[in-house]
Amino acid sequence: MAEKTEIDDVTGVETTGHEWDGIKELNNPLPRWWLWTFYVCVIWSVLYWIVYPAWPTMTGYTKGIWGYSQRQAVKADLAAGKAAQAKFLTAIEASELDDIRGNPELMRFALAGGRTAFADNCAPCHGRGAEGTRGYPNLNDDDWLWGGSLSAIYETIRYGIRTTHDDTRLSDMPKFGADEILEPGQIKDAANFVLSLSGRPGDAASIARGKAVYADHCSTCHGEDGSGIAALGAPNLKDALWLFGSRQEDVETSIRTGRGGVMPHWDGRLDDTLIKQLTLFVHSLGGGQ
Amino acid sequence: MAEAHTREVAPGIERHDVAAVNAEQTRQLYASRQAIYPKRVKGDFRNLKWLVMALTLGVYYILPWIRWDRGANLPDQAFLIDFTNQRILFFGLEIWAQEFYYVTGLLVLASLLLFLVTALAGRVWCGYACPQTVWTDLMVAVERFWQGDRNARMRLDKSPWTFEKIWKKTLTHISWVVISIATGGVLVFYFRDAPTLLGEFLNFEAPTIAYLFLGIFTGTTYLLGGLAREQVCTYMCPWPRIQGALFDRDSLLVTYRQNRGEPRGPHKKGESWDDRGDCIDCKQCVVVCPMGIDIREGAQLECIQCALCIDACNGIMDKIGRPQNLITYDTYSNIEGDVDEVRSDLRLIRPRTILYSVLFLLVSLLMAYGLMSKSVLDVNVLRDRNPLYVLLSDGSVRNGYTIKILNKLYQTRMFRIEAEGLPDPVISVVGIEDADGKLIAVPSDDLRILRIYLKVPYSELDKLKSETTDFNFVVTDIRDNTRVRRGTNFRRQKP
Numbered sequence: 001m002a003e004k005t006e007i008d009d010v011t012g013v014e015t016t017g018h019e020w021d022g023i024k025e026l027n028n029p030l031p032r033w034w035l036w037t038f039y040v041c042v043i044w045s046v047l048y049w050i051v052y053p054a055w056p057t058m059t060g061y062t063k064g065i066w067g068y069s070q071r072q073a074v075k076a077d078l079a080a081g082k083a084a085q086a087k088f089l090t091a092i093e094a095s096e097l098d099d100i101r102g103n104p105e106l107m108r109f110a111l112a113g114g115r116t117a118f119a120d121n122c123a124p125c126h127g128r129g130a131e132g133t134r135g136y137p138n139l140n141d142d143d144w145l146w147g148g149s150l151s152a153i154y155e156t157i158r159y160g161i162r163t164t165h166d167d168t169r170l171s172d173m174p175k176f177g178a179d180e181i182l183e184p185g186q187i188k189d190a191a192n193f194v195l196s197l198s199g200r201p202g203d204a205a206s207i208a209r210g211k212a213v214y215a216d217h218c219s220t221c222h223g224e225d226g227s228g229i230a231a232l233g234a235p236n237l238k239d240a241l242w243l244f245g246s247r248q249e250d251v252e253t254s255i256r257t258g259r260g261g262v263m264p265h266w267d268g269r270l271d272d273t274l275i276k277q278l279t280l281f282v283h284s285l286g287g288g289q
Numbered sequence: 290m291a292e293a294h295t296r297e298v299a300p301g302i303e304r305h306d307v308a309a310v311n312a313e314q315t316r317q318l319y320a321s322r323q324a325i326y327p328k329r330v331k332g333d334f335r336n337l338k339w340l341v342m343a344l345t346l347g348v349y350y351i352l353p354w355i356r357w358d359r360g361a362n363l364p365d366q367a368f369l370i371d372f373t374n375q376r377i378l379f380f381g382l383e384i385w386a387q388e389f390y391y392v393t394g395l396l397v398l399a400s401l402l403l404f405l406v407t408a409l410a411g412r413v414w415c416g417y418a419c420p421q422t423v424w425t426d427l428m429v430a431v432e433r434f435w436q437g438d439r440n441a442r443m444r445l446d447k448s449p450w451t452f453e454k455i456w457k458k459t460l461t462h463i464s465w466v467v468i469s470i471a472t473g474g475v476l477v478f479y480f481r482d483a484p485t486l487l488g489e490f491l492n493f494e495a496p497t498i499a500y501l502f503l504g505i506f507t508g509t510t511y512l513l514g515g516l517a518r519e520q521v522c523t524y525m526c527p528w529p530r531i532q533g534a535l536f537d538r539d540s541l542l543v544t545y546r547q548n549r550g551e552p553r554g555p556h557k558k559g560e561s562w563d564d565r566g567d568c569i570d571c572k573q574c575v576v577v578c579p580m581g582i583d584i585r586e587g588a589q590l591e592c593i594q595c596a597l598c599i600d601a602c603n604g605i606m607d608k609i610g611r612p613q614n615l616i617t618y619d620t621y622s623n624i625e626g627d628v629d630e631v632r633s634d635l636r637l638i639r640p641r642t643i644l645y646s647v648l649f650l651l652v653s654l655l656m657a658y659g660l661m662s663k664s665v666l667d668v669n670v671l672r673d674r675n676p677l678y679v680l681l682s683d684g685s686v687r688n689g690y691t692i693k694i695l696n697k698l699y700q701t702r703m704f705r706i707e708a709e710g711l712p713d714p715v716i717s718v719v720g721i722e723d724a725d726g727k728l729i730a731v732p733s734d735d736l737r738i739l740r741i742y743l744k745v746p747y748s749e750l751d752k753l754k755s756e757t758t759d760f761n762f763v764v765t766d767i768r769d770n771t772r773v774r775r776g777t778n779f780r781r782q783k784p
Contacts, residue, residue, distance in 0.1 A: 104720075127675070129674070129675025130676075131676035140679040141679050141680060141682065236682065240681070240683060240747070241682050284740075286742050
């Protein structure tokens with residue numbers, strides 16, 4: 001408190017005694033509306049403490065008479081979300097993949113669910129846009145190692161490739177060089193021939209020799225004409241897409257050491273309706289057959 | 290405003306012992322509101338105010354009931370703010386949420402008009418047309434109907450709580466609440482089909498939000514129009530403070546002609562009018578004022594320029610046989626001119642009013658042009674960002690796009706989608722088999738989102754010299770061949 005009150009000459013109002021650069025603050029009373037708002041806020045806060053969780057105690061906190069809890073609210077929201085999904089999930093569970101595709105409402109739900117599940121589970125290898133990378137197939141294109149139909153994609157996702165699952169997709173490309181099945185020269189010739197299948201120019205004599213090597217060692221799986229056999233996961237060698245690179249040395253390495261990518265099986269980790277949604281999503285990316 | 294006694298200031302005219310609520314000596318911090326009992330007044334401006342009240346309230350209450358046929362299954366309310374479908378319907382006009390700038394334009398126009406009117410004739414908006422003024426006027430009229438005019442109301446307020454006071458006050462407040470409910474109720478009708486909503490209200494089946502807003506607007510009408518009245522204008526409304534900047538020396542303002550009125554004082558029958566002013570200090574101007582102020586103090590923040598004091602003073606001037614318009618619409622330059630005995634002509638056309646008028650005209654033209662060229666088709670193209678392109682097994686390159694077609698007409702329209710500026714492009718639409726050359730139907734009043742795959746064949750790929758090639762999607766409405774072009778680009782691997 002100031003020793004004695006000072007009255008401002010101009011306004012006749014008492015000052016607070018505070019002074020900044022010669023400017024003195026008048027001790028005007030607070031406006032009434034402001035005071036009343038303040039009182040209401042005080043009352044409000046007390047009611048709030050009574051109604052809502054507010055004060056920490058030694059063992060927990062005051063729960064409030066309404067028993068509100070954010071965790072409960074989230075739980076209720078999640079349950080409501082699940083309940084809203086239930087109709088669609090039941091329908092997807094009961095329907096064949098082709099039927100879901102023919103039903104715009106179900107399809108919209110399945111694609112949305114598939115997109116999320118893809119980002120959670122598949123994107124680490126196949127990429128956020130399913131664009132793939134070396135060794136991990138691009139799912140947007142029309143080249144499928146194990147088939148691009150709905151049922152083929154479903155089977156691949158569910159049972160995986162070269163996994164421990166009993167029903168896994170399984171095939172093995174021999175290590176023609178490492179296991180000394182072919183001489184290095186033969187490997188080079190075979191690579192030349194394989195590249196010539198997609199119109200790549202090369203030494204004619206080497207290609208001719210490679211053709212014989214191919215017929216003996218490769219055609220069983222990759223087909224007489226090199227167009228691949230989806231049931232064996234044997235890639236088409238005639239197209240423009242190369243999972244492990246299209247340079248001469250890339251192809252030679254593939255023949256020498258063999259290839260065999262692994263994709264985990266999702267059976268038992270994702271439920272069947274989600275695998276169906278994933279299938280439809282992957283199929284919709286533009287390459288589905 | 291204690292009224293101890295009245296005395297005669299001129300034959301047959303009593304002086305009211307009253308002080309303006311904003312009189313300097315009565316100003317203090319923490320002053321509670323001084324009750325104002327506006328006295329009934331008759332005259333041209335009062336009649337004008339009744340007319341404006343009838344018009345504005347009439348439009349407000351009747352507008353939601355006007356019907357306008359838009360076709361089957363469409364709302365037939367002439368003016369409807371339709372939140373569900375995100376659009377504003379006004380007779381033949383339809384404003385979608387993404388066209389909300391029309392509403393902005395309308396508000397700009399309203400502001401400019403307000404500036405212009407204020408520059409010309411002061412607070413015309415405040416005095417006649419502002420909802421606060423109109424509803425307060427209505428509430429005061431109701432109060433006068435139940436409790437009588439000024440003196441009766443003051444007596445009633447001072448009297449103890451007799452049965453008479455109780456029923457008069459109760460009926461006043463009941464009437465106010467009824468008016469408030471009607472006001473709040475009608476406002477809600479602007480947002481939902483009025484007959485339907487009225488039925489829902491009567492059967493207590495209306496949506497909760499409707500009751501909520503009915504409650505809010507009932508409450509605010511009762512509170513602001515019935516109880517707070519002039520305090521809203523003086524303390525809550527920012528507009529009076531802005532308007533000070535809009536007047537100038539040539540604006541017509543409600544003014545007391547000081548040089549004609551002063552010196553004021555009572556006048557006895559037969560006395561000469563020489564060497565004195567025409568003002569007999571009867572304070573009629575103060576008692577009729579809904580703001581409770583004294584216009585003779587000059588221009589004041591509180592004055593809403595409703596001109597009721599002009600009516601009151603003219604009545605007195607007629608009685609005492611002096612010329613009318615001691616209080617009148619006049620300009621600052623004339624008030625000063627009066628002193629020098631020089632009156633200047635009214636200058637309605639001056640830089641300020643020309644500027645407002647030109648701006649008003651410009652914005653109007655802009656809006657008119659916008660409304661006339663309003664498109665009934667919206668097309669948006671979004672290109673895929675990941676992957677940017679997809680190499681296909683035959684060596685061709687495919688890009689993905691999302692095209693959104695918004696059909697704003699109430700009929701299904703067929704569209705053809707083509708790509709312009711790419712060599713031999715092949716378009717396929719997801720979900721539509723063999724879409725190349727086929728037509729895409731967009732249902733009436735709906736948005737269709739299409740996934741589009743665009744492929745440039747391997748044989749043509751050499752014609753794309755760089756990684757990115759710009760081209761246009763052309764969406765053609767086959768009904769009238771109107772085209773919409775949207776630019777985007779096509780990406781390929783490094784050539």
